[in-house]
Structures are given as structure tokens and as C-alpha cells.
Amino acid sequence: MAQPQGLLYSKEHEWLKLDGDVGTVGITDYAQNSLGDIVYVELPRAGSGIKQFGSVGVVESVKAVSDLFTPIGGEVTEVNRALEGDPSLVNRDAFGEGWLYKVKIANVAEKDALLGPAEYETLVAEGAH
Amino acid sequence: MYAPHTDADIAAMLATVGVSSLEELVRVPDAVALKTPLEIPPALPELELGRKIAAYAARNSGATEYASFLGAGSYRHYCPPVVMSLAMRGEFLTAYTPYQAEVSQGYLQVIYEWQTYICMLTGLDLANASVYDGATALAEGAIMALNATGRHALLVSSAVHPNYRAVLKTYARGLELDVDELPLASDGTTDLSTLEARLADKRYAAVVLQSPNFFGCIDVPSPSARAAIEATGTVPIAVVAEALSLAALAPPGEWGAQIAVGEAQSFGNPLAYGGPYVGFVATTKEHMRRIPGRLVGRSVDNRGNLAYTLTLQAREQHIRREKATSNICTNQAHCALVATIYLAALGGTGLRSVAALNVERANTLMKRVTAIAGFSRAFASPIFNEAAVRVPASTTAARVLAGLQERKILGGVDLGRWYEPLADCILMNATELTTPADIDALCAALTAIAKEHDVAGRV
Amino acid sequence: MPAASEMRPEPLIFETGQPGRANTYFRDGAPLDEFLPETALRAGLPLPDNSELDVVRHFTRLSQRTFSIDTGFYPLGSCTMKYNPRINEAMAAQPGFRDLHPFAPDALAQGALQVMYELERSLSAIFGMAQFSLNPAAGAHAELAALLIAKAYFRKRDEGRERTTVIVPDTAHGTNPASAAMVGYKVVSLKSYARGRVGIDELKAALGPDTAVCMMTNPNTLGLFEDHILELTEAVHAAGGLMYYDGANANALMGNSRPGDMGFDLMHLNLHKTFSIPHGGGGAGAGPVGVSARLIEFLPVPVVTRDDAGAFHLEFDRPDSIGSMRSFWSNFSHIVRALTYVYANGGEGLTRISQLAVLNANYVRAQVKSFLDTPYDETCRHEFVASAQELKRETGVRALDIAKALLDRGYHAPTIYFPLLVPECLMIEPTETESKETLDAFVASLREIVETAKSDPQKILDAPVNTIVGRIDETRAARQPDLRWEPAKV
Known part of the structure; x- marks a missing residue:
């Protein structure tokens, strides 16, 4: 499966959409699929400072938990409140309505440490074996 | 031993496993093998076992022969x-x-x-x-x-x-x-x-x-x-x-x-x-x-x-x-x-009744005990089913409790065990199981003990 | 009694009952406001009033919807679901034990203290430790106590700041890392090597000046004896660390080998496993923690001592103790049950029990391996693991489906998906109290399930069908938590 274009990816299966110095973060379709039915997402607090690749939250499925590592550092400006009532949004639309939080990016150059769609696709394809 | 194996079972099962004996089956490296029998007394048939353990139970007179005012986090209650x-x-x-x-x-x-x-x-x-x-x-x-x-x-x-x-x-x-x-x-x-x-x-x-x-x-x-x-x-x-x-x-x-x-x-x-x-x-x-x-x-x-x-x-x-x-x-x-x-058996009604009985008995207990000269409530606040009682100045909580124990009463817990300034205080509990006769006996004993200790204090 | 699948749902106790249907157990006390200010009182207590007969029927019906050792074979790996002798219950229920208050003076509780003392001595003898404390309430609680002991030990040696790492093999129980976190230790996970055992080289690579404790169980959770155990414990000791023995699998060892002789410094036991205490639907358990001689001073209080005159005492005054772990002294009723069990069996009987537990596991394994993978194909101890991975590839039937199909056939399922390193894992522990006939019937059922999976997999995927409810929507349970009954809103 091709990965959406226009996004950057981390090796931990998070995606980042850049809009100037504002980034939107989510987990990839591959990640939601391997976790199974997601029942809860613990997000960073709005206003908190986060560091690239640091652990900022947790994604829970019925019988597994997975740490959430942010693909980019900065200050959290907004979290997806809709996930509180309906965490299944991440399963249904990981790249859209299932987004997790937005960051005011401290250092946009950090994006260079992320993967492009093709590189991420390769990673996923290897991981599948 | 509660294991149902007959000798024939064991032989057949060992054959299925392909091992010649139980000892061979469980063998561990020699360096960590236990070479002596366990130092545990030989097995007892159930009749003798029951007698042995019952003899231990019989040596806890505190459970069965004493009127008790012990609470402090562990409470005697009636269980239907x-x-x-x-x-x-x-x-x-x-x-x-x-x-x-x-x-x-x-x-x-x-x-x-x-x-x-x-x-x-x-x-x-x-x-x-x-x-x-x-x-x-x-x-x-x-x-x-x-x-x-x-x-x-x-x-x-x-x-x-x-x-x-x-x-x-x-x-x-x-x-x-x-x-x-x-x-x-x-x-x-x-x-x-x-x-x-x-x-x-x-x-x-x-x-x-x-x-x-x-x-x-x-x-x-x-x-x-x-x-x-x-x-x-x-x-x-x-x-x-x-x-x-x-x-x-x-x-x-x-x-x-x-x-x-x-x-x-x-x-x-x-x-x-x-x-x-x-x-x-x-x-x-x-x-x-x-x-x-x-x-x-x-x-x-x-x-x-x-x-x-x-x-x-x-x-x-x-x-x-x-x-x-x-x-x-x-x-x-x-x-x-x-x-x-x-909770299901008592229901809301039963639970309210027993709670009210506890409050009533504890307050009755306090009223009776503090009517004895020298005994007072350590604290004035309202209580549920226990309270701290201050003993006369001529004695200590520990001595009063020892005196009660001689009279087959467990009078409560010595607060000095944890609170130094409260070494003259006993935490006393009453529940629905506390009878008027228990309270009478306690009060008679406290009166007698206070008299003894007061006399002793003056000599 | 109707078949389980035809039973009607049992209403909640809150949905039945009527005001005015209360049972009379007590006379009414004086009104509360005679003694207490209005502000201190609760407004109402809307708990239901049910007649005693309705209460009896309610809980009797609920008991009939509960699988137990008393109703069927329960081969739940690592949980040692052996028969719970009823003499234990009769002994624990005697008024001399049941009605004894924890603050009763020692002199009036000599029988109870002697029970504690003799069980402590027995456990030390069976497992080769210097002393046990009976204080912790369950296995995980004892594990926490043991790590607190280690922490106190290193602090006293002035090594507290350096030694902060706990090494845990990947076959370990989940409580091991969770307990380590509760004392602020970092966890290093150790991979098992090919024979399903901890490798000495891998262990040595993980050891260092930061090593505090290495937590192991032997036999391990694959049911295999760590035959190089002395080398492993020596390596940990050479690095200045302590060895901890997780006693969850102790039913395999009695009279045959002792953790103390293997070099372990700390251990816990689950009395509700090896020593036949009823599991009670998930507790209460009891988890004595034992230590080697150099760690005695750190044991949790109280410990029971015996003076020169032969009198027993609860001893609290141990300045280096980690303190106490729980409200009172021990899960005492369970101490009575365990001592009763020890004396019922004697030293020879306990030895035989472990041998027969190993025999039963190997007897099942020897037959199961003809139709399911047994990844570590050698003599096991009290339990073994099988894998449904190949079956899943062939038929789509997973370990979970086999578990559910066993429920339909009147068995409890084995432990599944643990240990994590075996994919599609089924962990089977028959225990010594099961007869050859029971084991034969179980093996036949398991074989039939595997055959059906190959001929008609949907039948297994649909299981269970004979139970009172089918597979439960766990996603919904977690997404929309409904954790309590609430009265209907008007």
C-alpha cells in the first residue's frame, strides 16, 4: 500500500504534516492496523513542550499499549478532543480525522531526520516480514 | 497427598513419556540436587491432622474467652x-x-x-x-x-x-x-x-x-x-x-x-x-x-x-x-x-440498622466509662464506633489494660504504642456484638483497677 | 439445571428487591442524630433490600455460572490449579483462629503464632532459605518486598546510587518489571537463547556495576529447568548483584532441588499455588518472602520469633527492616491452610507431589506433541508450552480459538499468549491432583479440536457455543466503560 504523499514519517510509525511552523501529528495506517481496535489515546497536554522522538503519550488497544513518540519538537498547541469520545477515529481515518495533536515547531530543520513516503513504505514492507 | 495415581497409572504414564522412573524424570544437575530428605515431619492422616491443628486453635484464648473492646482497623461484627x-x-x-x-x-x-x-x-x-x-x-x-x-x-x-x-x-x-x-x-x-x-x-x-x-x-x-x-x-x-x-x-x-x-x-x-x-x-x-x-x-x-x-x-x-x-x-x-x-443480605435497611447500633453502643460505652472517676474522653469530637479514653493520672494505659486482661477483658489498644503523648489513652471499640453485660463487666473492672492503682499511687 | 447456553440472564442484585423486604438481623439502634450532628450524616443509602431466599438464589445461580476446579479440569499454566483440600477450610474456620483480633496480646495468641512460626520454618527447610517473612499479601506484593529488601541492602552498603538495574529474562511474569518500576529500578530484558533458557554469555553481557537484581524463575515459564543455574547465580554474585527467585513455579521443585542451594538470595512463594490454598476467584493469595542469611535483617515486619522459654512473639523491632507491607501481620487464614497442607503431606509427600506434577505435565506433553507443535521438545517440569502457529497458518485457527473450543468441551483453557516469546502459545499445567483418566480425556478433546480445525475450521472459530454467553465485545467494554450499575434516570 502506498503511503500518502505530502507527509513525513518517523520510524516509530507517526506521521507529520507541515504547514509553515505548525505541524499536525498522527499515527500511520500501518500502526493503527497492527495495534487493532484502539480504545484510548493519551495525548500530551496543550501548552506542554515536547522534544523530537520523546515519548509524549500512549495508544491503547484492548490488549496492547504502544508509546507515542513525537516526530517533531516544539509546543503542543491543540489536541484532538474528538478522540476522547471516539478513539476509533484513529482506526477509521488515521491520516485524517484521527489526527492526534498540533505542534508549534521549535526547529523546522528537525524534519530532516524524518522519512519521506517512499522510504517509509520500504520500512513498512520490511517490517511486514 | 491428594494425588490419585496408582502404581499402575505411574508405570503406564512413565512408559508413554519414555522414562523409566519418577526419579529419572525429575533429575536435575547433581550440583543443585537435594540429597537429603526434606526436614518436614511425616504425613498425618486427616483425623490426626485435624486434632493437631485444632490444638493450635485452642491455644488462642484471646479469640474465645475474653470480652473484647479491640478495634483500631479490625472490627468484630455479626455475619449472618x-x-x-x-x-x-x-x-x-x-x-x-x-x-x-x-x-x-x-x-x-x-x-x-x-x-x-x-x-x-x-x-x-x-x-x-x-x-x-x-x-x-x-x-x-x-x-x-x-x-x-x-x-x-x-x-x-x-x-x-x-x-x-x-x-x-x-x-x-x-x-x-x-x-x-x-x-x-x-x-x-x-x-x-x-x-x-x-x-x-x-x-x-x-x-x-x-x-x-x-x-x-x-x-x-x-x-x-x-x-x-x-x-x-x-x-x-x-x-x-x-x-x-x-x-x-x-x-x-x-x-x-x-x-x-x-x-x-x-x-x-x-x-x-x-x-x-x-x-x-x-x-x-x-x-x-x-x-x-x-x-x-x-x-x-x-x-x-x-x-x-x-x-x-x-x-x-x-x-x-x-x-x-x-x-x-x-x-x-x-x-x-x-x-x-x-451487603446483599443486609440490604440498605439492615446496614443502616447495624451502623446505628454501632454508634449507639459506642456512645453508651463512653457514657458509662467516663462516669467512672478519673476516666474521660481524650477528644470531644463525635464518634462512630470507637473513641480514645484517658485513664486516671495515677496509672497508665498499659497498666489498666494489663489489669483488664487479668479479668478476662481485652480493653482496647494502648495508644502509647504509636503516640507518645497519648500513653495514658486507650482506644476502645464497641459494635453490635458488644453486650450490656460486657460493658458492665468492663466498668466494674475499671472501677476496681482505678481504686487499686490510686491506692498504689498514694503509698 | 438447564444447560449453560440456555440459562437466562441473572438480574443484578440492584434490579431486584423491594423496600420492606429487609431481613431482620438486628434490632434498630437509636436514631443517629441523637449522637451525631446532621451535617455528618449521609442523606440516604439506596441499597436494595432482598429477602434471604432471593439472596441465596441469586448467588447460587451466579456460582453455577462460574468455572472452578471443583467443576472441571483447569490446566491454566503458571497458576497451579490443584485440588483445594477441604480440611484446610475446616481448620481455618475454627473460632480460635477466625475470631482472633490482630491486636490480641501475644500471650493470648500463642497457637496462632506457633502456626506462623512452624510454616515459616517449613518453608525455609523446603526451599533452603535462611528465613521467610509471611507479611506480603500475594506473589506480586512479595516481589515488591524483595526488591525493597535489595534496595535497602545496597543502600546500607553504600551502593544504592549505582545499583539501579534489574535484569529480567523475556520469559518472566509481567509483575517482575512492574514491581521493579515501583522501587525505581530500570529493567533490562534478557533474551532466552535457543534452548529456551537464559544464556550465560547473554547474562554476563547484561551484568555490570549497575546491576542490582536478576529476577528468574526455575523452572522457567516454558516449564524448563535452567540447568546452568549455578553458573548464572555465580555470575550475578561476581558482579555484586543479588539473585531473586520467582516462586510461581515452585510446585515442580519440592524435595528435589532448593532455590537456596542454587544460589538465590531472595524468593517469594505463592501459597495459593503450591500450597493448595483456594484461588477464590482471584485472591486472597499469600506471598511469603524468603531470604538468605545476609538479608535477614531487612525482612518486612513482623516476623515471628521463639524465645528460650518456647514462647512465640511478633517481632517488630528490627531497625534495618524495610517496614511492613500491609495493614496487619499476614493473610493468616491462609497460613493455617498452608501449614495444614504441609503436615497432611509430610516431607515425603511433598517430594512425591512435585514428582507427580512433573509426570502429569510430561504425560500430556508426550501426547499433545503428536498433533500440536511443542517448540521445546524435551522433558519439561510441571508445565509445558505448545504452539498453534502452524495450525493457524494451515487453518486460521489461533490459540484463542482453541481456548474457546475447550470451554465448550467442559475444560478451562490453558494460559494463552504467554510467555510472549512463543507465538500462539498455549501453556498447560495439569498439576498432580488430576488422574490419568482426566488427562486422557483432555488430550482426546484437544486432539479432536485440532482435527476439527483442519476439517471444519469455522466450527472452532465460532466457539464457544455451549456457554452462557458467547465471545464478548471487549473493544466496546474498553471504549465505553460500564463499570457499575446506575439507577435508570427518570
């Missing part, structure tokens, strides 16, 4: 026979944690009912399937508050049960956090006059108060103290060491506790020299994902039936491992079952 006759059913007794929900619906429903009872009694939103006891419930509640606030210190009333505070300190050494204490006011409640100042730097994750407190006094924070707790984002934790009090007193949820922890031994579980008992942890929806241990939830099955299952398991040690909310695995399910059956 129907409770144990149901609880001891083999299906309940010999099940394990209901991992396979389809064949454990009965026990899961019992735990769901227990969770509901605890919510109703504490006035909070949800409760877990139980923890070990009151003291560990407090430790677990404190960890919830640490995780909720990211702070590393606790402020605990010195009127919280001393054993609970001791356990909190044991856990605190592991977690490397500070536990500070709030002093006692002259009326036997917690002195909260300095609370606002002490909370100002937002260092404390939680303020821990017990009501009725260790001295039996009703001890809930005033509206201004509650405001200080709330304003600093500190988590108010309520400790309830005598769960029966919840049937009479305003529940912790009502005064704003976000976490209520305590001991439910009083609901049908025997004294049993201290255990097993049953701790509970209840909290608000806000802290749902921080609650430790098992939770039972209601869902549906693939046939459209209502069905119960263990849920929110991703909080627990078998999934989250080092990031779990607690390491607890086995809890006190069977003690919680006993409590649930007890």
Missing part, C-alpha cells in the same frame, strides 16, 4: 450464616481470576456488583475489583495521585491509622518520595490551620485524611480547607478504615474526595488475626485510567446478550509491564465476594 454458606460454595472458592469470561460470568457479575456497592457507599464514580487491604489501598491511591499530578510528596494526617502510614512509608522508600504529616488538633481531628500555607508551593500530590479517624473521631475538612486543596491542584484522598461507617456518615464523594480508599473487612470478613481482608479503591471518572488492579465491565456478546468481562486491562502489569499503574495481580476477590453477599 447465609453469607459464608454461599461464599464457601466450591465454584466461588476454587475459581481463579476470570480470564475466560464466557465461563466466569457469575463471578464477574459478583465483582461488578461489588464495584457498584463501593461506588454507592463512597459516593464516587467507579471502584476496582479490590486490593489487598486498607493500608495497601492507601499506597495505591497515593500512587494514583502522584501520577495525576507529577508531584513527589504526600501530606498525611497523623490521625490516619499508624499501620497505614507505616505501609505508605515502606512504599515511599521504593518510590523515593517524601511523606509529611499534619498534626492533631485538641478535639481529636486533624489540625488543618496550616494547610493553606503548606500547600502553597504545590509540592504535595495529595492530602490524606481519614474519617472516622484512628481515634474514632469524624474528621472531614472544612469548606475553607477544601478550597485550599482544590486551588492548589492537590488530590484529596479519603481513608475509611471502618467501611461500616459509610452506612451512616456522609460519603467521601460528598466532601470532595477524588479518591477514597479503605478496608471493607467489616462487611462479613472475620478478624482472622489480621487477614485476609479486602481493600477498596474508588475514584472519579477523571482518574479512571489511573486506578490500579482489575476492573470488571459490562458489554455485549456476539449473540446480543449483556455480558461481563475484565476490562481496561491495558493499565495492568501483564500488558503495560514496567509502566503499569501497579504491580498488583492477584487481589482479594473472595473477600470482596463475602462483602458483596453480606
Whole structure:
């Protein structure tokens, strides 16, 4: 499966959409699929400072938990409140309505440490074996 | 030995396995093989075994031959026979944690009912399937508050049960956090006059108060103290060491506790020299994902039936491992079952009756004891079923208790064991099991002892 | 009694009962407001009043919807679901034990203290430790106590700051890392090597000046004896660390080998496993913690001592103790049950019990391996693991489906998906109290399930069908938590 274009990816299966110095973060379709039915997402607090690749939250499925590592550092400006009532949004639309939080990016150059769609696709394809 | 194997069975089974003897089957490297027989006495047939163990039971005269006014976190109550006759059913007794929900619906429903009872009694939103006891419930509640606030210190009333505070300190050494204490006011409640100042730097994750407190006094924070707790984002934790009090007193949820922890031994579980008992942890929806241990939830099955299952398991040690909310695995399910059956049998009406009887008996006890010259209440605050009694100046609590013991009375607990300034105080408890004759005997004995010690003091 | 699948749902106790249907157990006390201020009282207590007969029927029906050892074979790996002798219950229920208050003076509780003392001595003898404390309430609680002991020990040696790492093999129970976190230790996970055992080289690579404790169980959770155990414990000791023995699998060892002789410094036991205490639906358990001689001073209090005159005492005054772990002294009723069990069996009987537990596991394994993978194909101890991975590839039937199909056939399922290193794992522990006939019937059922999976997999995927409820929507349970009954809103 091709990965959406226009996004950057981390090796931990998070995606980042850049809009100037504002980034939107989510987990990839591959990640939601391997976790199974997601029942809860613990997000960073709005206003908190986060560091690239640091652990900022947790994604829970019925019988597994997975740490959430942010693909980019900065200050959290907004979290997806809709996930509180309906965490299944991440399963249904990981790249859209299932987004997790937005960051005011401290250092946009950090994006260079992320993967492009093709590189991420390769990673996923290897991981599948 | 309870193993059904005949010699023929063993021979046939060894043949299937392809090994010639049991010894060969279990062989371990010589360096770690035990070469001597176990130093355990030879097996006893059941008749002799029963006699042997019964002889130990017979050497606990404190259980059977003494009138008792002992409380202090472990309470004598009447348990209707129907409770144990149901609880001891083999299906309940010999099940394990209901991992396979389809064949454990009965026990899961019992735990769901227990969770509901605890919510109703504490006035909070949800409760877990139980923890070990009151003291560990407090430790677990404190960890919830640490995780909720990211702070590393606790402020605990010195009127919280001393054993609970001791356990909190044991856990605190592991977690490397500070536990500070709030002093006692002259009326036997917690002195909260300095609370606002002490909370100002937002260092404390939680303020821990017990009501009725260790001295039996009703001890809930005033509206201004509650405001200080709330304003600093500190988590108010309520400790309830005598769960029966919840049937009479305003529940912790009502005064704003976000976490209520305590001991439910009083609901049908025997004294049993201290255990097993049953701790509970209840909290608000806000802290749902921080609650430790098992939770039972209601869902549906693939046939459209209502069905119960263990849920929110991703909080627990078998999934989250080092990031779990607690390491607890086995809890006190069977003690919680006993409590649930007890609550069902008594119902709201029975529970209110027995709570009222406790209040009445304890107040009668205090009235009678303090009518004896030299004995007084140490603290004036209203009580549930126990209170601190000050003995005459001519003697000490320890000497009075020794005198009572000679007269076949366990008069209570010497508060000097934990509180040096209260070495002349005895914590005395009365429940529905306390008879007028017990109180008469106690008062006669106290009168005589006071006279003896007074005379001795003057010589 | 109708078949389980035809039973009607049992209403909640809150949905039945009527005001005025209360049972009369007590006379009414004086009104509360005679003694207590109005502000201290609760407004109402809306708990239901049910007649005693309705209460009896309610809980009897619920018991009938609960699988237990008393109703069927329960081969739940690592949980040692052996028969719970009823003499234990009769002994624990005697008034001399049942009605004893924890603050009763020692002099009036000599029988109870002697029970505690003799069980402590027995456990030390069986497992080769210097002393046990009976204080912790369950296995995980004892594990926490043991790590607190280690922490106190290193602090006293002034090594507290350096030694902060706990080494845990990947076959370990989940409580091990969770307990480590509760004392602020970092967890290093150790991979098992090919024979399903901890490798000495891998262990040595993980050891260092930061090593505090290495937590192991032997036999391990694959049911295999760590035959190089002395080398492993020596390596940990050479690095200055302590060895901890997780006693969950102790039912395999009695009279044959002792953790103390293997070099372990700390251990816990689950009395509700090896020592036949009823599991009670998930507790209460009891978890004595034992230590070697150099760690005695750190044991949790109280410990029971015996003076020169032969009198027993609860001893609290131990300055280096980690303190106490729980409200009162021990899960005492369970101590009575465990001592009763020890004396019922004697030293020879306990030795025989472990031998027969190993025999039963190997007897099942020897047959199961003809139709399911047994990844570690050698003599096991008290339990073994099988894998449904190949079956899943062939038929789509997973370990979970086999578990559910076993429920339909009147068995409890084995432990599944643990240990994590075996994919589609089924962990089977028959225990010594099961007869050859029971084991034969179980093996036949398991074989039939595997055959059906190959001929008609949907039949297994649909299981269970004979139970009172079918597979439960756990996602819904977790997404929309319904954790308590609430009255219907008007």
C-alpha cells in the first residue's frame, strides 16, 4: 500500500504534516492496523513542550499499549478532543480525522531526520516480514 | 497427598513419556540436587491432622474467652450464616481470576456488583475489583495521585491509622518520595490551620485524611480547607478504615474526595488475626485510567446478550509491564465476594440498622466509662464506633489494660504504642456484638483497677 | 439445571428487591442524630433490600455460572490449579483462629503464632532459605518486598546510587518489571537463547556495576529447568548483584532441588499455588518472602520469633527492616491452610507431589506433541508450552480459538499468549491432583479440536457455543466503560 504523499514519517510509525511552523501529528495506517481496535489515546497536554522522538503519550488497544513518540519538537498547541469520545477515529481515518495533536515547531530543520513516503513504505514492507 | 495415581497409572504414564522412573524424570544437575530428605515431619492422616491443628486453635484464648473492646482497623461484627454458606460454595472458592469470561460470568457479575456497592457507599464514580487491604489501598491511591499530578510528596494526617502510614512509608522508600504529616488538633481531628500555607508551593500530590479517624473521631475538612486543596491542584484522598461507617456518615464523594480508599473487612470478613481482608479503591471518572488492579465491565456478546468481562486491562502489569499503574495481580476477590453477599443480605435497611447500633453502643460505652472517676474522653469530637479514653493520672494505659486482661477483658489498644503523648489513652471499640453485660463487666473492672492503682499511687 | 447456553440472564442484585423486604438481623439502634450532628450524616443509602431466599438464589445461580476446579479440569499454566483440600477450610474456620483480633496480646495468641512460626520454618527447610517473612499479601506484593529488601541492602552498603538495574529474562511474569518500576529500578530484558533458557554469555553481557537484581524463575515459564543455574547465580554474585527467585513455579521443585542451594538470595512463594490454598476467584493469595542469611535483617515486619522459654512473639523491632507491607501481620487464614497442607503431606509427600506434577505435565506433553507443535521438545517440569502457529497458518485457527473450543468441551483453557516469546502459545499445567483418566480425556478433546480445525475450521472459530454467553465485545467494554450499575434516570 502506498503511503500518502505530502507527509513525513518517523520510524516509530507517526506521521507529520507541515504547514509553515505548525505541524499536525498522527499515527500511520500501518500502526493503527497492527495495534487493532484502539480504545484510548493519551495525548500530551496543550501548552506542554515536547522534544523530537520523546515519548509524549500512549495508544491503547484492548490488549496492547504502544508509546507515542513525537516526530517533531516544539509546543503542543491543540489536541484532538474528538478522540476522547471516539478513539476509533484513529482506526477509521488515521491520516485524517484521527489526527492526534498540533505542534508549534521549535526547529523546522528537525524534519530532516524524518522519512519521506517512499522510504517509509520500504520500512513498512520490511517490517511486514 | 491428594494425588490419585496408582502404581499402575505411574508405570503406564512413565512408559508413554519414555522414562523409566519418577526419579529419572525429575533429575536435575547433581550440583543443585537435594540429597537429603526434606526436614518436614511425616504425613498425618486427616483425623490426626485435624486434632493437631485444632490444638493450635485452642491455644488462642484471646479469640474465645475474653470480652473484647479491640478495634483500631479490625472490627468484630455479626455475619449472618447465609453469607459464608454461599461464599464457601466450591465454584466461588476454587475459581481463579476470570480470564475466560464466557465461563466466569457469575463471578464477574459478583465483582461488578461489588464495584457498584463501593461506588454507592463512597459516593464516587467507579471502584476496582479490590486490593489487598486498607493500608495497601492507601499506597495505591497515593500512587494514583502522584501520577495525576507529577508531584513527589504526600501530606498525611497523623490521625490516619499508624499501620497505614507505616505501609505508605515502606512504599515511599521504593518510590523515593517524601511523606509529611499534619498534626492533631485538641478535639481529636486533624489540625488543618496550616494547610493553606503548606500547600502553597504545590509540592504535595495529595492530602490524606481519614474519617472516622484512628481515634474514632469524624474528621472531614472544612469548606475553607477544601478550597485550599482544590486551588492548589492537590488530590484529596479519603481513608475509611471502618467501611461500616459509610452506612451512616456522609460519603467521601460528598466532601470532595477524588479518591477514597479503605478496608471493607467489616462487611462479613472475620478478624482472622489480621487477614485476609479486602481493600477498596474508588475514584472519579477523571482518574479512571489511573486506578490500579482489575476492573470488571459490562458489554455485549456476539449473540446480543449483556455480558461481563475484565476490562481496561491495558493499565495492568501483564500488558503495560514496567509502566503499569501497579504491580498488583492477584487481589482479594473472595473477600470482596463475602462483602458483596453480606451487603446483599443486609440490604440498605439492615446496614443502616447495624451502623446505628454501632454508634449507639459506642456512645453508651463512653457514657458509662467516663462516669467512672478519673476516666474521660481524650477528644470531644463525635464518634462512630470507637473513641480514645484517658485513664486516671495515677496509672497508665498499659497498666489498666494489663489489669483488664487479668479479668478476662481485652480493653482496647494502648495508644502509647504509636503516640507518645497519648500513653495514658486507650482506644476502645464497641459494635453490635458488644453486650450490656460486657460493658458492665468492663466498668466494674475499671472501677476496681482505678481504686487499686490510686491506692498504689498514694503509698 | 438447564444447560449453560440456555440459562437466562441473572438480574443484578440492584434490579431486584423491594423496600420492606429487609431481613431482620438486628434490632434498630437509636436514631443517629441523637449522637451525631446532621451535617455528618449521609442523606440516604439506596441499597436494595432482598429477602434471604432471593439472596441465596441469586448467588447460587451466579456460582453455577462460574468455572472452578471443583467443576472441571483447569490446566491454566503458571497458576497451579490443584485440588483445594477441604480440611484446610475446616481448620481455618475454627473460632480460635477466625475470631482472633490482630491486636490480641501475644500471650493470648500463642497457637496462632506457633502456626506462623512452624510454616515459616517449613518453608525455609523446603526451599533452603535462611528465613521467610509471611507479611506480603500475594506473589506480586512479595516481589515488591524483595526488591525493597535489595534496595535497602545496597543502600546500607553504600551502593544504592549505582545499583539501579534489574535484569529480567523475556520469559518472566509481567509483575517482575512492574514491581521493579515501583522501587525505581530500570529493567533490562534478557533474551532466552535457543534452548529456551537464559544464556550465560547473554547474562554476563547484561551484568555490570549497575546491576542490582536478576529476577528468574526455575523452572522457567516454558516449564524448563535452567540447568546452568549455578553458573548464572555465580555470575550475578561476581558482579555484586543479588539473585531473586520467582516462586510461581515452585510446585515442580519440592524435595528435589532448593532455590537456596542454587544460589538465590531472595524468593517469594505463592501459597495459593503450591500450597493448595483456594484461588477464590482471584485472591486472597499469600506471598511469603524468603531470604538468605545476609538479608535477614531487612525482612518486612513482623516476623515471628521463639524465645528460650518456647514462647512465640511478633517481632517488630528490627531497625534495618524495610517496614511492613500491609495493614496487619499476614493473610493468616491462609497460613493455617498452608501449614495444614504441609503436615497432611509430610516431607515425603511433598517430594512425591512435585514428582507427580512433573509426570502429569510430561504425560500430556508426550501426547499433545503428536498433533500440536511443542517448540521445546524435551522433558519439561510441571508445565509445558505448545504452539498453534502452524495450525493457524494451515487453518486460521489461533490459540484463542482453541481456548474457546475447550470451554465448550467442559475444560478451562490453558494460559494463552504467554510467555510472549512463543507465538500462539498455549501453556498447560495439569498439576498432580488430576488422574490419568482426566488427562486422557483432555488430550482426546484437544486432539479432536485440532482435527476439527483442519476439517471444519469455522466450527472452532465460532466457539464457544455451549456457554452462557458467547465471545464478548471487549473493544466496546474498553471504549465505553460500564463499570457499575446506575439507577435508570427518570
